[in-house]
Amino acid sequence: MDDTFEFTQAGRRGRVVILHVRGRLDARAAVALMNCGTKVADEGCNLILNLAGVTFIASSGVGTLLALSEVFQEQAGVVRFVELSLSVRTTIELLSLDQMLGIDPDEDSALKVLHAA
Amino acid sequence: MARSGLANSPSAPTAIPPSLEVVPKTSAPKRPGSSLAPPPKAARPREGGPAVWSIRRAVSLGTMLLTSLVVVSVGAMAERNTRRALTAELVARLQVQANHLAWVSVSAMLTPYPELTLHPMLRTLRERQRELAIAVVTDQAGIIEGDADPSRLGQRFVPPSGLVPLGGEPGSGWIFSRRPSDRTHPTSGHREKIHPLPASASGSTIVQSRTLLLASVPVVHPNGTRLGTAYVGLRRSYIDEKVQATRRPLIAVLAAFLAASVLGSFLLTSVLLRPIGKLRAGLERIGRGDLDTHLDFGPGTELGRVAQTVNRMATDLKHAQVQAIERERLAHEMHLAQRIQRSLQPTGGLVEAGYVVTGAQRPAAEVGGDLYDVFRLPDGRIGVAIADVSGKGLAGCLVAAMLVALLTVLRESGASPSGVLAALDRRLSAKLQRGSFVTMFLAFIEPRSGQMTYASAGHHAALLVGADGGTEWLKAPGPPIGSDRRNGIGAALRDQTVSLKPGDLVLQTTDGIHETEGGPAGEPFGFDRLIEAACAAAPLGAQAVIDAVSRAVESWRGDAGPSDDETLVVVFRERAPAAADEGFAAPIDRVAEARARGIGLKLPSTLEALVRIDDWIGSTPGLDRLEGPPRELVRLALHELCANIIEHGYRTAPGHEVELWWVPSDGSGSGQAREIAGHFVILDQGAPFSADNWKAPDVRDPRVRKSRRGLGLDLAHRATSRLVVHPGTPIGNVTLVAFDRVAGSQPTEIHNG
Numbered sequence A: 001m002d003d004t005f006e007f008t009q010a011g012r013r014g015r016v017v018i019l020h021v022r023g024r025l026d027a028r029a030a031v032a033l034m035n036c037g038t039k040v041a042d043e044g045c046n047l048i049l050n051l052a053g054v055t056f057i058a059s060s061g062v063g064t065l066l067a068l069s070e071v072f073q074e075q076a077g078v079v080r081f082v083e084l085s086l087s088v089r090t091t092i093e094l095l096s097l098d099q100m101l102g103i104d105p106d107e108d109s110a111l112k113v114l115h116a117a
Numbered sequence B: 001m002a003r004s005g006l007a008n009s010p011s012a013p014t015a016i017p018p019s020l021e022v023v024p025k026t027s028a029p030k031r032p033g034s035s036l037a038p039p040p041k042a043a044r045p046r047e048g049g050p051a052v053w054s055i056r057r058a059v060s061l062g063t064m065l066l067t068s069l070v071v072v073s074v075g076a077m078a079e080r081n082t083r084r085a086l087t088a089e090l091v092a093r094l095q096v097q098a099n100h101l102a103w104v105s106v107s108a109m110l111t112p113y114p115e116l117t118l119h120p121m122l123r124t125l126r127e128r129q130r131e132l133a134i135a136v137v138t139d140q141a142g143i144i145e146g147d148a149d150p151s152r153l154g155q156r157f158v159p160p161s162g163l164v165p166l167g168g169e170p171g172s173g174w175i176f177s178r179r180p181s182d183r184t185h186p187t188s189g190h191r192e193k194i195h196p197l198p199a200s201a202s203g204s205t206i207v208q209s210r211t212l213l214l215a216s217v218p219v220v221h222p223n224g225t226r227l228g229t230a231y232v233g234l235r236r237s238y239i240d241e242k243v244q245a246t247r248r249p250l251i252a253v254l255a256a257f258l259a260a261s262v263l264g265s266f267l268l269t270s271v272l273l274r275p276i277g278k279l280r281a282g283l284e285r286i287g288r289g290d291l292d293t294h295l296d297f298g299p300g301t302e303l304g305r306v307a308q309t310v311n312r313m314a315t316d317l318k319h320a321q322v323q324a325i326e327r328e329r330l331a332h333e334m335h336l337a338q339r340i341q342r343s344l345q346p347t348g349g350l351v352e353a354g355y356v357v358t359g360a361q362r363p364a365a366e367v368g369g370d371l372y373d374v375f376r377l378p379d380g381r382i383g384v385a386i387a388d389v390s391g392k393g394l395a396g397c398l399v400a401a402m403l404v405a406l407l408t409v410l411r412e413s414g415a416s417p418s419g420v421l422a423a424l425d426r427r428l429s430a431k432l433q434r435g436s437f438v439t440m441f442l443a444f445i446e447p448r449s450g451q452m453t454y455a456s457a458g459h460h461a462a463l464l465v466g467a468d469g470g471t472e473w474l475k476a477p478g479p480p481i482g483s484d485r486r487n488g489i490g491a492a493l494r495d496q497t498v499s500l501k502p503g504d505l506v507l508q509t510t511d512g513i514h515e516t517e518g519g520p521a522g523e524p525f526g527f528d529r530l531i532e533a534a535c536a537a538a539p540l541g542a543q544a545v546i547d548a549v550s551r552a553v554e555s556w557r558g559d560a561g562p563s564d565d566e567t568l569v570v571v572f573r574e575r576a577p578a579a580a581d582e583g584f585a586a587p588i589d590r591v592a593e594a595r596a597r598g599i600g601l602k603l604p605s606t607l608e609a610l611v612r613i614d615d616w617i618g619s620t621p622g623l624d625r626l627e628g629p630p631r632e633l634v635r636l637a638l639h640e641l642c643a644n645i646i647e648h649g650y651r652t653a654p655g656h657e658v659e660l661w662w663v664p665s666d667g668s669g670s671g672q673a674r675e676i677a678g679h680f681v682i683l684d685q686g687a688p689f690s691a692d693n694w695k696a697p698d699v700r701d702p703r704v705r706k707s708r709r710g711l712g713l714d715l716a717h718r719a720t721s722r723l724v725v726h727p728g729t730p731i732g733n734v735t736l737v738a739f740d741r742v743a744g745s746q747p748t749e750i751h752n753g
Helices: A029-044 A059-074 A087-094 A105-114 B054-108 B114-128 B237-286 B302-345 B393-413 B415-432 B526-540 B541-555 B589-595 B607-619 B629-651 B702-707 B713-717
Strands: A008-012 A016-027 A048-057 A077-084 B132-139 B143-147 B206-209 B212-220 B226-235 B349-353 B355-362 B369-376 B381-389 B438-446 B449-459 B462-466 B471-474 B496-499 B506-507 B567-571 B599-604 B657-664 B678-684 B722-728 B731-737
Touching: A008 A029, A016 A029, A016 A105, A029 A059, A048 A059, A048 A087, A048 A105, A048 B629, A059 A077, A059 A087, A059 B702, A059 B713, A077 B449, A087 B629, A087 B713, B054 B114, B054 B132, B054 B143, B054 B206, B054 B212, B054 B237, B054 B349, B114 B132, B114 B143, B132 B212, B212 B302, B226 B237, B237 B302, B302 B393, B349 B369, B349 B415, B349 B589, B355 B369, B355 B381, B355 B541, B355 B589, B369 B393, B369 B567, B381 B393, B381 B506, B381 B567, B393 B415, B393 B438, B415 B438, B438 B471, B438 B506, B462 B526, B471 B526, B506 B526, B506 B541, B541 B567, B541 B589, B589 B657, B589 B678, B589 B722, B589 B731, B599 B607, B607 B629, B629 B657, B629 B678, B629 B713, B629 B731
Parallel strands: A016 A048, A048 A077
Antiparallel strands: A008 A016, B132 B143, B132 B226, B206 B212, B212 B226, B349 B355, B355 B567, B369 B381, B381 B438, B438 B449, B449 B496, B462 B471, B462 B506, B506 B567, B599 B657, B657 B678, B678 B731, B722 B731
């Protein structure tokens, strides 16, 4: 499996940006993801982060997910995490963060949550 | 669709471009043959190689050049002298002929028709002497009265141009121009009206040009009246012909001389160089290794002195070769002895049933006869033996080999340590050389009760370091093996027992340890320093004691190498483990165990290297069958622990490695996909981690969430079932990790060893 980290803007629905993340979400990759997510927040958009392609998430990656939640909350925005990979789900559950992060099974569910908000 | 890839981010794995081929190292140059190897044959000059400048040829060529120079010089001088002498003679002859012609012409000139007399006479003269170019008689007015050519009679005689006086006598000779009124002095160049005939005291002249010698003599009546002039001219080519005629025999003589000189020099050089050929042949034999070659040219010559020097050199070389062979033989024997000695040592210690039994040996340069062994008896007891064979080198090693072989058989006889030692004595003493003996300490440990039964055959007492730090010497009576060949030592041996409590440690050494001399006064290391080093390290386990004692002895000895084998064995009964760190005490022993039977990964201290953990898990037997959440937990915890070491421990000391070991439990291999049987050991040399400063982050705090940090160790603790950190041990920071539970376990407390 290719562990090269990359993220792609998979679409935009109004003020909702959808990013697909792939590969190893470790310390260096986390910085790039944080920068990108912060820009989305600064534009006043909401964010859906599809994590299906994440092959490994380190503590710094989990920290970035927490930090993005905090940043969007400060900007009165919302970030939703969808389609968690096994690595992401295991790690988030291990830290009992599943109640602190906005997690949805897929992008449509996340869009509904965002439209309802 | 916009795409924002990070394919080039630092975290991306770096592939080696196909263009960057790994160039295999060129094979190392072959080591030159040892001094014992037959020397390579002397290389002879290759055909077509650089030309050898032969002395014989050089001397012959030089002689030829010098002789040729001499011959040419002599020839040139001889020809010059010949030419001068011949010219002088011909001039005199020419003058005589001119005088004679003038004298015989007087009577003819007094006749009315002098040409009738002079013409036949001059024709005859010219026919007889072909070398004469001119034979003319003129009257006083210069009209030809006598000539061999009758057509010229009555014509004015005009001498050839370019004539100058022979010898340049002052006042003699003039250049005759074709016009009598236009005459020029040959030296001053002044034009003067003068008498057309040369005027000298005698009236006769000799002039010359490049092609002619011309003598003129006045024809004078006996009464003094001048009647005319007689001219006789000689071709100068006649002189060249005569000189050339004399040159041929001279060249022949000189050529013969030249040939004789070259031949003589060639032969002489050959004779002189013949000994040099012999010298070269002798040197080539020496070069091929025939050091018995003897050169003899007579002591009185230069070559004789060279030969004496070469002979001395060959003798010295032979002595050096003999010494080198002896050294090589000794080195080979020593190498063999070292290999035997190494083969006698166990490959690793025993770690089982709460005991760590291990040993170490530092062999001396001159190999001694130390040995140690740790083993498990069929009834489950643990055995440890250490012995010192008197005598060094190959002989001592062979006795040690016999001892090990006998011990392997006798230890399983069910006998007590003293019984085994007595049996060893019976079988071995007859084979020992007179004066040789063996001291030996043998102990059997019952793991469950901790009772250690031991006996000693002349070996010094073992040191017991208690869990409370107290020490005791474990003595046992008995003479060395082989010391009483008549009666044997069995009757004098006694078994002793001691009960090992958890945390107790028994150290036994050979005399190479306590007799090591060093320090400022060169005194022995002694037992006090041994106790001090052992007690300081005993809480850290068996390997720590071995390392500490070895370092102390090495430090005491200084730069010198060990003069005797330094051997030590340690029996350590681990402390009663706490519930959380059961089996995770004695970190140094755990590292030793991991290195002995674990599967390791060495990671450079860079975050990029952490990706290799995934591949390592996937390829390590026992871990490769992990899947699902358990696999994620293992890779997550190992990643976080190693990342923490690299980011924090190696922040101020980069460049080191992190050792990651998987140590499977005995009997592992049947675990389910969600379970792994064994533990991980991580060893690093970074700054010691203090668990006291760590606490689990509170993710409910917004500041913690925004900081994005502090979750790594929390994750590691949540993912693992046991995580014990032993910071700052003598071999580095040791982290022991186990995963006995699967995901969802509650966080455990960190245990700071």
